Amino acid sequence: xxxxxxxxxxxxxxxxxxxxxxxxxxxxxxxxxxxxxxxxxxxxxxxxxxxxxxxxxxxxxxxxxxxxxxxxxxxxxxxxxxxxxxxxxxxxxxxxxxxxxxxxxxxxxxxxxxxxxxxxxxxxxxxxxxxxxxxxxxxxxxxxxxxxxxxxxxxxxxxxxxxxxxxxxxxxxxxxxxxxxxxxxxxxxxxxxxxxxxxxxxxxxxxxxxxxxxxxxxxxxxxxxxxxxxxx
Amino acid sequence: xxxxxxxxxxxxxxxxxxxxxxxxxxxxxxxxxxxxxxxxxxxxxxxxxxxxxxxxxxxxxxxxxxxxxxxxxxxxxxxxxxxxxxxxxxxxxxxxxxxxxxxxxxxxxxxxxxxxxxxxxxxxxxxxxxxxxxxxxxxxxxxxxxxxxxxxxxxxxxxxxxxxxxxxxxxxxxxxxxxxxxxxxxxxxxxxxxxxxxxxxxxxxxxxxxxxxxxxxxxxxxxxxxxxxxxxxxxxxxxxxxxxxxxxxxxxxxxxxxxxxxxxxxxxxxxxxxxxxxxxxxxxxxxxxxxxxxxxxxxxxxxxxxxxxxxxxxxxxxxxxxxxxxxxxxxxxxxxxxxxxxxxxxxxxxxxxxxxxxxxxxxxxxxxxxxxxxxxxxxxxxxxxxxxxxxxxxx
Numbered sequence: 058x059x060x061x062x063x064x065x066x067x068x069x070x071x072x073x074x075x076x077x078x079x080x081x082x083x084x085x086x087x088x089x090x091x092x093x094x095x096x097x098x099x100x101x102x103x104x105x106x107x108x109x110x111x112x113x114x115x116x117x118x119x120x121x122x123x124x125x126x127x128x129x130x131x132x133x134x135x136x137x138x139x140x141x142x143x144x145x146x147x148x149x150x151x152x153x154x155x156x157x158x159x160x161x162x163x164x165x166x167x168x169x170x171x172x173x174x175x176x177x178x179x180x181x182x183x184x185x186x187x188x189x190x191x192x193x194x195x196x197x198x199x200x201x202x203x204x205x206x207x208x209x210x211x212x213x214x215x216x217x218x219x220x221x222x223x224x225x226x227x228x229x230x231x232x233x234x235x236x237x238x239x240x241x242x243x244x245x246x247x248x249x250x251x252x253x254x255x256x257x258x259x260x261x262x263x264x265x266x267x268x269x270x271x272x273x274x275x276x277x278x279x280x281x282x283x284x285x286x287x288x289x
Numbered sequence: 290x291x292x293x294x295x296x297x298x299x300x301x302x303x304x305x306x307x308x309x310x311x312x313x314x315x316x317x318x319x320x321x322x323x324x325x326x327x328x329x330x331x332x333x334x335x336x337x338x339x340x341x342x343x344x345x346x347x348x349x350x351x352x353x354x355x356x357x358x359x360x361x362x363x364x365x366x367x368x369x370x371x372x373x374x375x376x377x378x379x380x381x382x383x384x385x386x387x388x389x390x391x392x393x394x395x396x397x398x399x400x401x402x403x404x405x406x407x408x409x410x411x412x413x414x415x416x417x418x419x420x421x422x423x424x425x426x427x428x429x430x431x432x433x434x435x436x437x438x439x440x441x442x443x444x445x446x447x448x449x450x451x452x453x454x455x456x457x458x459x460x461x462x463x464x465x466x467x468x469x470x471x472x473x474x475x476x477x478x479x480x481x482x483x484x485x486x487x488x489x490x491x492x493x494x495x496x497x498x499x500x501x502x503x504x505x506x507x508x509x510x511x512x513x514x515x516x517x518x519x520x521x522x523x524x525x526x527x528x529x530x531x532x533x534x535x536x537x538x539x540x541x542x543x544x545x546x547x548x549x550x551x552x553x554x555x556x557x558x559x560x561x562x563x564x565x566x567x568x569x570x571x572x573x574x575x576x577x578x579x580x581x582x583x584x585x586x587x588x589x590x591x592x593x594x595x596x597x598x599x600x601x602x603x604x605x606x607x608x609x610x611x612x613x614x615x616x617x618x619x620x621x622x623x624x625x626x627x628x629x630x631x632x633x634x635x636x637x638x639x640x641x642x643x644x645x646x647x648x649x650x651x652x653x654x655x656x657x658x659x660x661x662x663x664x665x666x667x668x669x670x671x672x673x674x675x676x677x678x679x680x681x682x683x684x
Contacts, residue, residue, distance in 0.1 A: 142602030
């Protein structure tokens with residue numbers, strides 16, 4: 058099976074001239090389709106930078122980054138934009154569109170699918186909201202949802218575009234222990250059903266056991282990679 | 290291609306109406322925006338309405354005449370300062386084989402005494418031979434025969450109220466008499482023209498009565514000469530011939546040129562046209578500022594959300610489209626109340642000033658175009674803010 062992510066010798070710098078600072082130092086990382094990988098490490102070690110590079114949100118400076126078969130080194134803006142349609146992203150803040158209902162927010166994801174009628178895309182959006190347990194909250198605005206519910210809408214939105222890779226940046230940061238755990242397990246289950254790879258950045262030690270693999274990072278280097286215990 | 294299938298395809302392919310929801314889910318901001326746009330629209334409607342009314346009103350009298358060409362003195366610059374020229378010039382024009390008939394017209398502003406309050410006010414008086422087929426309106430031509438008796442006048446019932454309740458009294462069957470230039474006159478009938486910026490009211494009378502009011506008029510001097518041509522004659526060609534044949538103490542206009550000269554006077558020789566156009570321009574600028582403010586802060590407030598959409602794989606073009614559609618929606622939604630209010634205000638102004646203001650379709654289109662340009666230009670400026678939406682910054 059083709060790798061979802063294949064990174065060889067990736068380095069990245071911020072700033073110019075004397076201010077230039079290296080944040081990633083020759084990183085090698087492979088993630089297979091359907092694999093759930095957790096990335097941990099102290100803050101400021103470059104996790105988020107790695108995520109934005111893999112998510113085709115930043116230009117690769119040095120090294121090879123192949124995501125879903127697309128080489129990102131020297132790629133054009135439109136290539137990256139097209140690739141992003143196949144990558145689901147979940148953020149620390151939920152980043153839902155405030156003016157849209159839960160259902161409409163999710164449909165912004167399914168609207169990216171080509172060749173489907175409006176009704177089909179709306180039905181898919183509803184289906185995903187039911188899958189994340191929000192079938193009763195279709196018409197609510199983000200304002201009226203709790204933190205955990207919002208994060209679940211965000212997951213539904215990311216999945217609605219049928220991604221083959223999910224990137225999540227501390228999805229549990231704003232949630233309490235119980236809710237955070239539920240959200241992450243939901244994410245893992247749904248991603249696995251779709252045969253979708255997941256790369257999740259987290260500080261949260263309580264959710265490490267959901268991963269197939271743990272990757273640790275320090276000062277821009279990957280320090281350890283271990284097979285996690287199989288979650289129950 | 291089957292158009293029905295195409296329409297179905299468009300309908301099936303529709304997306305979440307993001308622009309509409311962005312606007313309507315913030316009702317206060319939308320209300321402010323629409324109030325601003327409507328205000329700008331109303332301002333433009335009023336200013337352009339006044340300007341057009343001025344130009345139209347200034348030529349309602351000109352348009353009444355059944356004529357192909359007119360003779361005037363070269364010293365005449367507008368209808369409020371008509372200079373005299375020798376009547377025989379008009380007679381000379383009969384030498385042209387294509388000229389069918391002529392009518393001399395006296396034209397001056399006279400003082401009318403309000404029969405109720407006894408105050409005097411300037412009124413535009415026309416004097417002519419009552420038997421001449423002077424007017425396009427056959428009813429008015431028929432009414433002119435009432436003027437054959439000396440000391441009789443026709444009074445414009447749309448004249449401003451300051452001239453007294455002449456029309457009302459006349460309809461009640463009373464004998465309405467008043468004093469013009471110190472001579473007693475009786476109202477023999479009513480007609481409808483309406484005031485212009487130059488004249489507050491109009492009066493028709495016979496040449497004989499007219500000259501009685503102005504005894505100092507030089508013999509054989511008239512202010513306007515009407516020339517009717519045989520059917521099929523080219524007015525421009527005849528005008529050209531007459532210009533060559535007649536001495537330089539008269540000028541020849543076609544009817545259209547006569548109307549245009551009058552409009553041109555108000556447009557260029559007075560500040561009025563400029564003032565109203567400037568007023569409309571100010572409405573435009575005020576509208577631009579308001580729409581730009583609203584759209585700019587809208588984009589700024591939603592910057593993380595726009596960045597999220599870009600991270601999801603929506604191209605920048607889609608987001609520009611969202612802002613452009615917001616501009617379009619604002620233009621349409623803001624125009625409708627402006628149009629309605631414009632209608633109402635035109636009615637109010639017409640009742641108060643008797644100026645011919647009405648919702649002309651070309652003005653309605655002009656104002657909509659201005660509002661559209663205003664909203665789309667503001668949207669285009671607000672779009673620059675979208676360049677700051679960097680999806681890499683939202684993690």
